[in-house]
Amino acid sequence: MFNARIALLSSLLLMGLSACHAPEHQAEYAQIAPEAASGLTTKPGWAVERFAVAAANPLATEAGYQILKAGGSALDAAIAVQMVLTLVEPQSSGIGGGAYLLHWDGERVAAFDGRETAPAGVDENLFLNADGAPMDFLQAVVGGRSVGVPGVLKMLEQAHQEYGKLPWKDLFQSAIALAEDGFEVSPRLHALLARDPALRDNQQAAAFYYQEDGSPLPVGHRLRNPALGALLREVAEHGSKAFYGGRNAETMIKQVRGHSSNPGYLTLADLDGYQPRQLEAMCTLWQQRYRVCGFPPPSSGHITQMQILGMLENLPPVPALEQGVPSADFLHRYTEAARLAYADRAQYLADPDFVPAPGGTWNSLLAPAYLKQRAAMIGERSMGTAEAGNPGSMSVAFAAQPAQPEYGTSHISIVDAEGNALAMTSSIEQAFGSRMLNDGGTGLPGGYLLNNELTDFSFTPKDAEGRPVANRVEANKRPRSSMNPTLVFDAEDNRLLASIGSPGGSAIIHFTAKTLLGLYDWELDAQRAIDLPNFGSFNGPTVLEAGRFPAGTRKALEARGHEVRESALTSGLQAIQRTESGWFGGADPRREGVVMGE
Template sequence: MRFPTPPRLLALLSASLLAACSSLAPTLLTLPEPAPHQPEGQSGYQDKPGWQTSSFAVAAANPLATEAGYQIIRAGGSALDAAIAVQMVLTLVEPQSSGIGGGAFLLHFDGRSVQAFDGRETAPAEADERLFLRPDGQPMAFADAVVGGRSVGVPGSLRMLELAHRQHGQLPWARLFQPAIQLAEQGFRVSPRLNRLLAADPHLRKDPVAAAYFYDAKGLPWPVGHRLRNPELARLLRDIAAQGSQALHQGPVARAIVDKVRSHPGNPGNLSLADLAGYQPRQREALCFEHAVPPAKAYRICGFPPPGSGALAIGQILGLLQQTPAAALPLGANGLPSADWLHHYTEAARLAFADRAQYVADPDFVAPPAGSWLSLLSPDYLARRAQLIGPRSMQIAPPGRPQGLQTSFARMPEQPEYGTSHISIVDAQGRAVAMTSSIEDAFGSRQMVRGFLLNNQLTDFSFVPRDAQGRPVANRVQPGKRPRSSMAPTLVFDQADGQLLMSVGSPGGALIIHYTAKALWGSLHWGRNAQQAIDLPNFGNLNGPTLLETGRFPPASLDALRARGHELREIDMTSGLQAIERIPGGYFGGADPRREGVVMGD
C-alpha cells in the first residue's frame, strides 16, 4: 500500500526546508547556551496560517506524520487508527521527542465518553529509591543519570496503543504501520529541526549505533535534506504489524534492549526481560472539571489523571485565576498578556506547582490527598489558596492542605523535565484523540536499539527520595512505579450539551502545563482561534523565577513585573502546541510556529 505525498504537502515541506536552512545555517554547529527547563533546543520561528477543514483534522509535530494520519482517515480509519500511524512515523522522523521506546498518555472520545489510556513507562523490578544517588548519598548530576542504561524505564506506548486499538480501531492493526515502514525503507529528508538538534547534542555520538545512523564519518549530523533510511526499524515495524506488541516486549528485540541497558560500559541499568514481558497499560478515569467563563459560558475540560500532573495543575491555575482580577482582564492593546494578568497567572502557577511537588505521583503507590485528586480542584480549596495572591510576588509558594490534610510526604525538589510530542485528531465521525508521547530528554537515554531510541523516563522520578527528616517523597523511585509526568493531553467540551469543542496539548517538560493553559485561556477567555492562541508568547512559573519567552514582551511589562517583586528570566520557550477546535461548518487547526507541525484534513 502506497501513501503518495500530495502536492500541498510537498510545497509546504520544500518551503519549510528552504526557510529554515537560510535562517539556521550560519549557527548550525554552535552549541546553544544553557537555559533553564528547556526540553529541546529552539530551531527558529515560522508563522503558520492555521488550517480550516470541513469533516476531519489531524495535527502532529511533523508534516510526514500528519500526512500518515490524514491518509489513514481517508482510508476509513478512526481517530485512534490515525494516531497509531502518526506515532509510528514520529518514531522515525522525530526521534528526539517520542517513539516506541517510550511512553504516552492518550485521551479518547468516542462520541459519548472520555477514556484515559496510560502507557507511561514503569521502573524495573530491581530499581529502588537510591537509583539516582551517588555512593556519598548525594543526587547524581542530571546528565550523568540520563546517558546510558540507568535511566531507561519499561516502554509502554506500543502496548497502550494496542489496547486502545482493540477497543476503537476500524482498520486492521497491520495497515497502520505501512506509512512508517515505507518511509523507513525508502528514506525521509532530514528536517532543519532534527539537523539542528543533532548538531547541538553532546551525548548521542557516544553510542556507536546512534552515531552510525545520525552522523557521517566525520561525526557531523546528516545535512538538511539528506535522505535517511532506517531498514532496521522497518523490519521491526513489520514484525510489530504482524505479531503485535510482543515483537517488542518479548523475543530477540527484548533481549537486545535488555542487553543494551545492562551492558552499558559506564552507566548500566537494571531492566530485565521479565520487566518487558510483564508491562501492562492502564485504563484510568479521565480527570474532568468545570470551567466557567463569564458571563454565561461553561466548559468541561478533561485531562489525564495521576501519574499525570498536567490536568491537575492546569485545573488549579485556571480555577485560581477565576478568583482574581485576572478573570476579567482582556488581552492588552498590543495583543499580548498584560503585566497585571501575568502577575496573577504566575502567582497562581506557584501555588499549583507547590501542590504538584507535594502530592502528585503514581496512584498505584500514593493515595490522593483527602481521598480524591479532585480535592485539589475544589472551589472552596482554590478560594482559600487564592487568598495568598497579593499585589506582590510571594516568591515561593507553600503547598496547601485540602480539607486540613496532614501529609507524611516530603516536597519533591525541583529538577529538570524534558521533551515530548503531541497529537490531536478529530475524525469524520466526531471521535477525537489527544495524545502526548515522550522519550523524555531529547534523544532519550542516547541508546539506540533496532532503529529506535530508548527512553530516559526514570529521571522523571525524584533523584532525592527523602528529606532531611527521613520523610519520603511521593514521586520517589519504587519497583514497578510510573514516574510523575507533566504531559497534558486535553479535550474541551461544552458543559451544556456535551459537544466536543477542542483537542489540545504540547511538549515541553514541566512547561507543558503552561503552554496548554495558555492555549486554553487564549481560546476560551480571549476568543483567539486555535492558531492565534498558540502564537501568543509563552510564559510560566515553576514556583521560582518567572519565565518569559525571549523578546516577546515589551520592556514596560518586564519593569512592571519586577516592581511587583518578580525575578525574571527570558528564555527560548520552545513549545510544540497542536490544537483542533470545532467551528461552524467543521474544524480549525493550529500548529506551533516554534516547531515543524502542520494540520491536515478534508
C-alpha cells in the same frame, strides 16, 4: 499521489526554519526549555469540514491524513502518526517510550495510560552517588540506568482493540515505506543533532545520525532506517509481542544492562509484564461553561493546569492582552497562581498506586473552596516562592520534591469523520532519550531510541528530616509526568469543542493553559492562541519567552517583586477547535507541525 504529497511536505520542511541561538543561560533554563529552539515559521491555521489531524511533523500528519481519508478512525490515524514520528522526530517520542491518550467516542472519555514503569529491580537510591548526593542530570540520563519499561505500543494496541476500524497491520505502512525509502532530514532534527552533547557517544547512533567528522547529517539528507522498517514489519504482522519479546526484547535488555558506564536494571520479565492502564479521566468545570478533561496522576498536567485557571477565576478581572500580548497585570496574577499550583504539584502528585491523594481524592486539589483560599494569597507583589497548601489530610507526611529538569515530548490531536476525537502526548523524555539506539536485533543500520523516563522521578528520595518524596523511585512505579492531553466540551450539551496538547517538559502545563485562555477567554482562533508568546513560573522566577514581550512588561513585573528571566520556551502546541462550519486546526510556529484534513 502519496509519494508526490510526501515530496511536497518534505520540501516544506526545508523552508524557513532559520537556526536560533541558545539562551544566554541555557543550563539554567534546562527545565524550562527541554528541546532547543530551531526558529519560527509562520503557520496559517487550517479550516476543514469533516476531519483533521495535527501532528509535530508534516510526514506524520500526512500518514494520519491518509488513514482518515481511507475511512479509518481517529485511533487508527494516531497509530500511523506515532509510528512515523518514531522515524522522523526521534528526539521527542517513539516506540521506545510511553504516552497518555484521551479518546472521545461520542459518549465517554477514555483515558489510556501507556506511561513507562520502573523495573522491578530498582529502589529509591537509583540516582544517588556513593556519597548519597544526587547524580548530575546528564550522568543519570545517558545509559541504561534511566530506561523505563516502554508503554506506548502495548497501550496503542489495547486502544485499537476497542476503537480501531482498519486492520492493525495497515496502520504501519506509511512508516515502513518512509523507513525503507528514506526521508529528508529536517532543519529541526539537524539542529538538535548538532547541539546534543551525548548522542555521538553511542556507537550505533553516531554511525547512523552523524558523518565521519562528527557533524550531523545535513538538512535534506535522505535518511533510511532499515532496522526500524524491519521491526515495524514484525509488529504490524504479529502485534506488540514482537516488540516486548523475541530478538527486540533480548537486544534491548542486553543494551540496557550491558552499558559500559551506566548499566540499568530492565529485564525480560519487566517487558513481558508491562500492562497499560485505563484510568478515569479527570473532567473539571471551568467558567461554568466548559468541561475540560485531562489525565489524573501520575500526570500532573490536568490538576496543575486547572488549579491555575481555577485560582484566576477567583481574582478580579484585568485587561489580559495589551499590544497583542499578555499584559503585566495578567502575567502577575497568572504566575502567582502558578507558584501556588506548582508547590502543590511538588508536594502531592505521583503514581496513585503508591501515593494516596490528599483527602482521599485528587479532586481535593480542585475543590472550589480550596482554590478560593489559595487565590486569596495572591497580592499586589510577588510571593517569590509559594508553599504547598492543605487540601485534605494524608496518612503520610511527604516532602516537597526538589526542582530538577523535565524534558520533551510530542503531541497529536485528531478528529475523525464520525466525530471521534483524541489527544495523545507521547515521550521518550529528554531529547534523544537515554542516547541508546536499538536496532531491534536486526543487525541493520538505524532503529529507535530508548527512553530515559526514570529521570522523571525525584533523584532525592527523602528530605533532611527523613520524610519521603511522593515521586521518589520505587519498583514498578510510574514516574510523575507533565504531559497534558486535553479535550474540551460544552458543559451544557457535551459537544466536543477542542483537542489540545503540547510537548515542553514541566512547561507543558503553561502552554496548554495559555491556549485554553486564548480560545475561551480571549476569543482567538486556535492558531492565534498558539502563536501568543509563552510565559509561566515553576514556583521560582517568572519566565517570559525571549524577544516576545515589550521591555515595559518586564519592568512592570520587576516593580511588583518578580525575578524575571527570558527563555526560548519552545512549545510544540497542536490544537483542533470546533467551528460553525467544521473544524479549525493550529500548529506551533516554533516547531515543524502542520494540520491536514477535509
